[in-house]
Amino acid sequence: MSEETELNEDSNEKEMGTPELINKSVIKATVILNKLGQYPQGITVTELAHEVRMSRPTTFRLLYSLEQTGFVERYDTKYMLGWKIARLGKLADPHSGIVNLIQSLLQDFANQLNELVSYAVVNGEADFDLILEVSGSRWYALQAGINQDLPLYASVTGKVILAELSDEKVEALLPAKLPAIASRTITDRAELIRHLQQIRVQEFAIIDDELEDGLFGVGIGVRDHTGRLIGVLTAAGPKQRILSQSIVHIVSQLQNLAKEIVEKIAKA
Secondary structure, three states, X not given: OOHHHHHHHHHHHHOOOOHXXXXXXXXHHHHHHHHHOOOOOOEEHHHHHHHHOOOHHHHHHHHHHHXXXXXXXXXXXXXXXXXXXXXXXXXXXXXXXXXXXXXXXHHHHHHHHOOEEEEEEEEEXXXXXXXXXXXXXXXXXXXXXXXXXXXXXXXXXXXXXXXXXXXXXXXXXXXXXXXXXXXXXXXXXXXXXXXXXXXXXXXXXXXXXXXXXXXXXXXXXXXXXXXXEEEEEEEEEEHHXXXXXXXXXXXXXXXXXXXXXXXXXXXX
């Protein structure tokens, strides 16, 4: 490749954000795909054209092109999202954006606390994904970490999420007798429910020799501006090290970090 060609390519890359290089048909196609996502049972060309404020011929032409590539499917007179969209969705990491946004915040706090700090995304009732773990210089790894299932009743993340549910829902979700995982795992459901009631009042959870012997963890819920639980933020480490610090102070630091996380996500 000649030096002149390289310079031209560099120049082209710098101009990628200019309006002249934006393909309006691609923009229109994404508008149509977004609108189809609101109609899982399908929508006609005429109805869709009205919804996206495009002419019927333009809407039909874009739908036909998207249908040929699998991004749109047609059943009789109705169009809906195609199999290719579902396939791409499975390939995408739904949490990668959040990790990029908050990783530096968690790392700064982990360095300050010098223990393991983690963040889990709440997907729904009793459902979460642990998406990020960072450590300070005193490295510590949970036996059950990223991509591992943490038990709801024996993990600090799980307890925060269970405390969000009513006592009746916890009873329906968990058996009366729970398997022991470590020496102090709460195995009686009634005792666990009393424990969850306390978590609701104090607004933080702890684990003490419940997930792993020698492990102590502290966790709080992360809530958006409407008060909805969107994540769980935890700090954990060897029991002796964690208890040498003020738990109240750690909780306060976690709460401040949670506010920063919410602000970061809201501005993204």
